Amino acid sequence: MSINWFKYASPQSFYPLAGRMVPWFMVPAAVLGLIGLYIGFFVAPTDSQQGEAYRIIFIHVPAAWMSMFIYMVVAFWAGLGLAFNTRLSSMMAHALAPTGALMTFVALWTGSLWGRPTWGTWWVWDARLTSELILLFLYIGYMSLAAAIDDPRRADKASAVLALVGVVNVPIIYFSVQWWNTLHQGASVSISRAPSMAATMLIGMLVMVFAFWAYSIAVALIRVRLLIMERERNSAWLRETEGV
């Protein structure tokens, strides 16, 4: 059996597929979010050192992970669009970027509100916080550049170069807590060793990670459909699909 992978590389065939996929991610996002919040607030115990303030972890860590991961995916799609001139790849990159920026903002905001009671400061210019702030600027720069160029294909190419150059920042964020002396703690969860947190805390956090993941995919699919509608508004297939 052979699958024609290129079939869904065209906006025309991906548009209805994306529409069908949205509920398959949005519903799990909502259900997992509710389960995660329940575990986070009612099952996970009070932290012995931080008291209840640690409960910010259930959104802070998932948002921070997503902010970095989405950037990698944006750069991947943007690079693919640049290399193979596939319109849909570039649209995927544009569809993901605002959600990545949102995740970065949430990570910074919740981190600030977590830093105040635990470190005694809202903000500090240490490596982890500064590189995460640069990530927010990279997202904003990418979106601004894409929006500033009228010709969509040229906008795709120029913003793709920016996205690819910015990738260097992601490992800097991730390893910043090892490379420099930072106020931010090291990773509590890693592949190489057992997590340094209570099991219920970890489970609650991981459930929230999957919820954020599903939400990001659902929202990106909704946005890519809107981008297809905007760019293909004069084509006959879209009028037929939308019944207008």
Added chain:
Amino acid sequence: MHWGSAAEFLAMGGYALYVWGSYLVTALVICVEVAVLVRRGRTLRARAGRIAGPGSD
């Protein structure tokens, strides 16, 4: 369950500002993102309807 009452839950052991400040703003930005997308979709469909709707070819 480690909360004695709803008030105790809302107080978050004295960290209410930080915990609820985080969760409320996160909920807010998610709601704004979804609302913006829904509005953009409505506008686009309405515009497409005007262009290719009854009356035009």
